[in-house]
Amino acid sequence: MNRSGLIFRSDYFGDAAAWQAVADLLEETFGIDVTGLDRLGGPDPTCTAFAWFDDAGACIANISAFALPLVIDGVVVQAAGLQSGAVRPSHRGRGLYRDVMRAALDHCDAKGFAAVLLLTEAPDLYTRHGFRTLPQHGFSGPAPEGGRARSVRRLHIENDDDVTLLRRLLDARSPVSNRFAPLRQREMFLFNALLAPDVKLDLLEEDDAVVAWRSGEDGCLELLDIVATSIPSLADILASLEISTTRVIVRFAPDRLAWEGTALPDAGDMKLMLRGAESLLPAGPFALPSMAEF
Numbered sequence: 298m299n300r301s302g303l304i305f306r307s308d309y310f311g312d313a314a315a316w317q318a319v320a321d322l323l324e325e326t327f328g329i330d331v332t333g334l335d336r337l338g339g340p341d342p343t344c345t346a347f348a349w350f351d352d353a354g355a356c357i358a359n360i361s362a363f364a365l366p367l368v369i370d371g372v373v374v375q376a377a378g379l380q381s382g383a384v385r386p387s388h389r390g391r392g393l394y395r396d397v398m399r400a401a402l403d404h405c406d407a408k409g410f411a412a413v414l415l416l417t418e419a420p421d422l423y424t425r426h427g428f429r430t431l432p433q434h435g436f437s438g439p440a441p442e443g444g445r446a447r448s449v450r451r452l453h454i455e456n457d458d459d460v461t462l463l464r465r466l467l468d469a470r471s472p473v474s475n476r477f478a479p480l481r482q483r484e485m486f487l488f489n490a491l492l493a494p495d496v497k498l499d500l501l502e503e504d505d506a507v508v509a510w511r512s513g514e515d516g517c518l519e520l521l522d523i524v525a526t527s528i529p530s531l532a533d534i535l536a537s538l539e540i541s542t543t544r545v546i547v548r549f550a551p552d553r554l555a556w557e558g559t560a561l562p563d564a565g566d567m568k569l570m571l572r573g574a575e576s577l578l579p580a581g582p583f584a585l586p587s588m589a590e591f
């Protein structure tokens with residue numbers, strides 16, 4: 298590709314100056330400091346970025362692709378995620394985003410990914426590239442009773458030993474839902490925990506299971522994700538957390554929780570989009586688990 302005064306680059310995650318230049322673009326565009334990932338183990342090693350730089354080394358336009366293997370209705374789908382899409386205000390409207398999107402999608406096609414996913418508040422930007430919006434649902438219902446309590450320890454993302462433990466459990470985890478969930482994805486879970494201090498991470502010690510949750514509206518419990526090789530039932534989780542709540546909202550399909558909730562359409566502005574065959578979609582309602590958002 299050729300754009301006067303600009304240099305197209307890819308695969309620059311190992312270059313500290315270029316990584317900082319991308320971080321600067323994302324900080325200015327979204328107000329998020331992605332260098333927070335450095336203490337958590339660094340960016341996803343499967344990440345490939347596509348970007349225009351200027352000759353002073355500033356990142357002008359970027360999009361990054363990463364491997365996001367999913368389980369959908371019990372079948373592993375080799376999917377990719379696209380994230381960190383941004384163009385500097387001074388250079389918008391010249392087709393630079395189109396360039397980096399095309400390069401990223403060509404890369405995903407060449408690698409043989411069966412699907413590409415992204416999250417956006419501007420779906421119109423992506424329909425031209427073959428993406429369509431997927432309806433997502435939350436699952437709401439009464440809190441189950443009668444579970445067996447385990448001992449619980451609160452983990453803290455600021456604590457390096459807790460991060461080491463989380464990384465080990467994330468590497469070994471089983472998908473939180475068989476209907477729709479990442480098979481494994483470490484970096485976004487850790488980064489989302491860093492970005493959202495209201496999210497609590499509680500370790501059910503006997504099960505080596507980490508429950509990510511927060512207090513939702515009206516005192517309900519909002520269950521965001523569970524990192525474990527064997528997923529505990531919702532009743533056991535509630536008994537362990539010792540929370541008196543009458544209602545639960547689960548932010549992923551609850552097929553592994555021995556509990557059923559009513560599926561409520563997600564009315565949020567952030568839309569999940571997919572480029573791939575319709576037949577890949579799960580038969581029932583689902584959501585990308587909150588801690589896997591990217």
Ligand SMILES: CC(C)(COP(=O)(O)OP(=O)(O)OC[C@H]1O[C@@H](n2cnc3c(N)ncnc32)[C@H](O)[C@@H]1OP(=O)(O)O)[C@@H](O)C(=O)NCCC(=O)NCCS
Nearest residue numbers: 326382383384388389390391392393394395417419421422
């Ligand atoms: C959205 C953004 C990346 C577009 O960058 P850009 O360099 O102006 O985009 P391009 O010039 O390559 O335009 C590509 C196409 O998208 C269209 N487009 C641009 N912004 C759009 C938006 N917000 N919604 C819908 N379409 C949009 C353009 O009209 C153009 O259409 P065309 O191909 O038919 O001519 C840039 O405005 C930006 O960084 N915004 C803030 C961050 C953001 O919103 N990121 C993406 C959402 S996840």
